[in-house]
Amino acid sequence: MDVNEAKSAHEDELLAAPGVVGVGVGNEGGEDVIFVFVEELTPANDAPEKLGLPARVEDFWLVMREIGSVKALG
């Protein structure tokens, strides 16, 4: 299972976690990872375990990322 398949297979459960506004596929230090996007990183959500998520899905690390409030830019 590649990282895109892993992300797609687990997307619904990731998006259902509190405060999660997006998920995506990235690469950190040469390793494929799954980003979990939140508007603001706080001590309450800076690790997947704090949201009730596993540290890894399939073989891929979940990496928390702060992305702010996303809106259309018209």
Place this chain on the structure above:
Amino acid sequence: MAGGPGDGRDGSQALGHPDPRAALSAEDVASLSAALDSAVATFMERDRRPANLVGFGVGVKRTGDQPTGEKALVAMVQHKVSPDTLAQADLLPTSHEGVALDVVDVGQVFAGVGLAPLPPAPPAAEQPAPDRKVAAAPTPAGGSGLPALLNTHLRPAPGGWSVGHFAITAGTIGTCVYDILPGGSVHPPRPGLGMPLPFYILSNNHVLAHSNGAKIGDPILQPGPADNGLFPGDQIAILSRFVPIEFNPPVPLNQQRNLVDCAVAAADLRDIDREIFWIGEVRGWRRKARVLPGATVYKTGRTTGWTTERILAVNVTIDVNYPIGNALFVARFRDQIVTPRMSAGGDSGSLVLTDDNVAVGLLFAGSNRITVCNQIENVRSLLGVEVAQRIL
């Protein structure tokens, strides 16, 4: 981050929605799930499906365009037609298992059709009187403090310059495009050959089509209204087609299938220029499977000009806020490209290219931290347009 979607993922209640009659809580949505499953089983079955029906969701019943506050099953049809023109088998009931059943025209998610506004029609979306400023035009959001650079009237107008439907503020001309030529295809992607006429400006639905609220044939202004674009002197194009965006409300986020925020407007060839300011000509476009994290990309946009970043993530599913009129709608997009921030309000519609001028994305959303782009392959497939002949 007040007012963001962080704490109210699948209802708009926690979004500070200004009209509670248009909002559903997560509990409301959950309470409708049995009725929804039943409705889908009853009406969506292949041999009994009423003509036109494309989907079902839960939402708020509307009368006219006004939300009533009553939770409802929402039947999504491609074209809403009067009941007396429909065969008996195609009629939908007004309720199902004790829950109100509302019919919403969602249009068709392909090129050439889809006129129905999903959100309530914005106020004052009337044809502008000649030579009168049509929008009070608050400065587009973004708060970058950067000067608006590419906000003048220019013919021919290159990619990167200000543009907009008469009822919006301002966005950006991505580049100029044409219909996929005869012999070309989408699956598998292949260019055609022949005579392109007409030629179009490519930008976002929310720039050229007012977030589903515009009519085909509406005037498109260059520069956009926020940059003092006036009708008719600054009209550059007319809206040709757009891919409708599914919004919550009324469509729950987990039932949305948004891939793109894009539209095209036809223009006279002498008034447009496929070159992009500070970037040049588009050499070709890239299939989405080859758009990868780490790639260097750039864009030129109306507000921040030329900017460059590296792709942070692909295959992104993300919830995007759309302030429309006085209400806030949320749309969940799949298959997106995310970069660190390389844009601000008014840059919507910018074409995003690799540093060797291969188109990869269409910029449409962002925050103070990131920028979000559609895959150009999805734009090509759903809108049926070509940004360049070569697949690179």
